[in-house]
Amino acid sequence: MVRLLPDSFPSGINHHKVKTMTTEQKFSSVMDILEDAVNRQIVLDIQYPLIYNQVVRFYEDRGVQLYGDVDEDYEILLSKLETDLFYYET
Numbered sequence: 025m026v027r028l029l030p031d032s033f034p035s036g037i038n039h040h041k042v043k044t045m046t047t048e049q050k051f052s053s054v055m056d057i058l059e060d061a062v063n064r065q066i067v068l069d070i071q072y073p074l075i076y077n078q079v080v081r082f083y084e085d086r087g088v089q090l091y092g093d094v095d096e097d098y099e100i101l102l103s104k105l106e107t108d109l110f111y112y113e114t
Contacts, residue, residue, distance in 0.1 A: 047108035050082055051075075055109075062106045069098060079105065 051058055054075055061068035069076040080097075083104055084090065090097040 044086075047082070047105065051079070058105055058109065062102055062109065068102075069094075076101075 048055065054072075057066065057068070057072055057075060058079070060066045061072075066072070068079070079101055080090070083101060088100065088104060090100060
């Protein structure tokens with residue numbers, strides 16, 4: 025016998041408001057490193073692999089598609105970082 029539970033969240037009501045952090049909020053403690061990476065003064069995946077992996081995870085969680093090509097993925101991530109850190113919508 026299958027027992028169905030009543031819907032505790034009536035349709036149209038969202039009880040799970042997820043507050044997403046901005047890139048700046050998430051990486052505030054390493055902003056100088058990310059800025060250097062965007063400005064091509066450091067190679068993030070080589071010099072700071074832990075931070076690089078966190079950035080990868082952050083963007084993958086937000087739907088950014090990476091392709092498995094190391095160079096292409098790195099450029100995609102730096103492009104996303106540059107947009108998020110330096111360009112603001114008004």
